[in-house]
Each structure stands twice: as C-alpha cells, then as structure tokens.
Amino acid sequence: MRAKSDGSVKNDRLAWLKGGEVFCSNPPLRAAARVWRLVLLGAPGVGKGTQAELLSQRLGACQLSTGDIFRTAKCLAQGERSPALEAAMHYMVAGELVPDDTVLGIVRERSRCLRCCGGFLLDGFPRTVAQAKALDHLLKAENVPLTAVLNYDLPIEQIVARLSGRRTCSKCKAVFHVTNMPPRVKDVCDHCGGALIQREDDRPESVRVRMEVYEKSTRPLIDFYQKRGLLVTIRAEGSPEEIYQRTRALALAQ
Numbered sequence: 001m002r003a004k005s006d007g008s009v010k011n012d013r014l015a016w017l018k019g020g021e022v023f024c025s026n027p028p029l030r031a032a033a034r035v036w037r038l039v040l041l042g043a044p045g046v047g048k049g050t051q052a053e054l055l056s057q058r059l060g061a062c063q064l065s066t067g068d069i070f071r072t073a074k075c076l077a078q079g080e081r082s083p084a085l086e087a088a089m090h091y092m093v094a095g096e097l098v099p100d101d102t103v104l105g106i107v108r109e110r111s112r113c114l115r116c117c118g119g120f121l122l123d124g125f126p127r128t129v130a131q132a133k134a135l136d137h138l139l140k141a142e143n144v145p146l147t148a149v150l151n152y153d154l155p156i157e158q159i160v161a162r163l164s165g166r167r168t169c170s171k172c173k174a175v176f177h178v179t180n181m182p183p184r185v186k187d188v189c190d191h192c193g194g195a196l197i198q199r200e201d202d203r204p205e206s207v208r209v210r211m212e213v214y215e216k217s218t219r220p221l222i223d224f225y226q227k228r229g230l231l232v233t234i235r236a237e238g239s240p241e242e243i244y245q246r247t248r249a250l251a252l253a254q
C-alpha cells in the first residue's frame with residue numbers, strides 16, 4: 001500500500017492492473033468488519049472514478065477499473081502487449097467498447113481480485129448485458145454476492161463539462177479538472193509531479209461515440225440490476241464529497 005499525503009493508504013492494485021502472476025505489494029490479509037462488493041454504473045465522465053477513489057479510501061475495497069487496465073497496457077512497449085490488448089487500444093481511443101470476449105478474458109484472468117477479502121469496487125465493468133451475465137456466473141462460482149450497484153446520474157451538459165475539463169496524470173493516473181479540481185500548479189500532478197494530459201478519448205468526436213455507446217449498450221444494465229433488487233440511483237450533482245455523503249446515506253447505511 002502507498003501512503004498518501006492525507007495519511008490514508010492506497011492499494012497499488014498491481015494484481016488487477018498487470019494480471020498474470022503479479023501480486024499486490026501489500027494485500028489485505030483478513031477481511032474488514034464489513035466487506036463491500038460494489039458495481040459503479042453511469043455514463044462516461046459522470047464521476048465514477050472520482051467516487052471509486054473516495055469509496056476505496058474509506059471502505060478499504062480496491063477500485064477495479066477495466067479502463068485503467070487498458071490505459072496501463074498502453075504504457076507497455078508494443079511487443080509486450082498481447083494482440084487482444086493491442087486491438088483494445090484502438091477501440092478505446094475511438095470511444096467504442098472493447099469486445100466482450102476480450103474484456104471477459106481479462107476479468108477472468110483476474111478473478112482472484114473478486115475473491116479478495118478486502119472486497120471490490122467495479123468501475124466501468126460490466127458495461128453490457130452479456131458482461132453483467134458473465135459477472136453473475138463468475139461471482140456465483142466464487143460465492144461472493146454483490147452488495148449493491150451504484151448508478152450515478154447527471155444531466156448530459158454537466159457530463160460533457162466534466163469530460164472536456166478532465167486532465168489525467170501521465171505517470172500516476174491521478175485525475176484532475178481544470179476548473180472543478182485544479183492541480184496546485186497548472187498542468188503538474190499534485191501527487192507525483194508528472195505532466196497532466198488530456199485523455200485521447202476525451203476529444204469531442206470520441207466523447208460523442210462514448211455517449212451513444214453508453215445509451216445503447218450500458219443503460220440497459222439499469223433495468224438488469226433493478227430487477228435483481230441491487231440498484232441504487234444516486235444524483236451525481238455537487239462536489240465529490242457531497243456525492244459520497246449521498247452514496248453513504250442511500251447505499252452504505254445498511
């Protein structure tokens with residue numbers, strides 16, 4: 001675990017980000033009093049990653065983002081990426097979904113992260129009904145039920161404003177916003193001093209595709225999880241702390 005400036009700790013998520021035989025440097029050895037297994041749903045840019053970070057610091061569960069796996073793979077030398085990961089990069093930059101088979105293969109390879117006694121926060125997975133059904137099977141086989149599915153909701157104009165102002169650290173991947181969450185020094189990461197960049201898929205043409213793909217492929221998951229009694233819809237307006245408090249009141253109070 002990596003100590004942060006506010007004294008909290010952050011798991012390095014090595015097992016999730018790298019897969020294969022790579023292990024986290026300091027995984028939890030025994031379960032916390034309450035183990036949370038949550039899925040974060042919502043349109044691109046609604047703030048899932050920001051909430052996952054807060055939830056992770058406070059609940060102890062790891063943020064398991066499929067998008068982060070692809071972005072980590074992007075930093076590998078070309079020969080080090082499998083052909084499936086190589087193809088995934090292209091889908092991602094265009095704003096298209098990576099094919100279900102590729103995503104599911106990657107998640108299955110990392111199923112020990114789903115068994116982890118620290119719980120998990122799935123961010124950006126599942127994203128299609130086929131992925132949600134496969135996750136159901138995987139969790140049943142591991143005997144680890146979901147606690148809840150958090151569905152973050154925000155009007156489209158605010159989503160576009162969040163995406164167009166997002167800046168991401170090229171080194172540690174921390175997320176900022178040019179006006180809502182600016183770094184202390186312009187274009188420099190507060191945490192590691194890395195250069196802040198705009199994600200390739202935050203360009204307007206890719207954002208348009210991502211929104212269409214969300215409506216067509218991911219929105220049906222709201223109904224899927226509502227029918228299973230797991231869905232909690234949370235208004236994603238306000239500051240990250242206000243949204244966290246709303247999440248706590250609606251979904252974490254049980």
Ligand code: AP5
Pocket residue numbers: 042043044045046047048049050051065066067068070091092093095096097098099103123124125126127131162163165166167175176177178180181201210236237238239240243
């Ligand atoms: P992924 O990385 O999952 O991206 P996404 O779902 O599009 O979500 P984002 O990371 O864009 O946004 P977010 O909701 O996390 O918002 P954030 O907290 O950063 O996926 C990327 C791509 O990978 C996909 O398009 C696809 O190609 C591929 N992929 C990944 N998983 C896949 C899967 N399962 N199947 C198929 N393909 C897959 O916030 C956004 C901005 O707003 C930031 O600047 C932040 O600082 C700011 N902000 C956050 N909260 C607030 C607030 N409360 N007030 C003001 N500003 C805020």
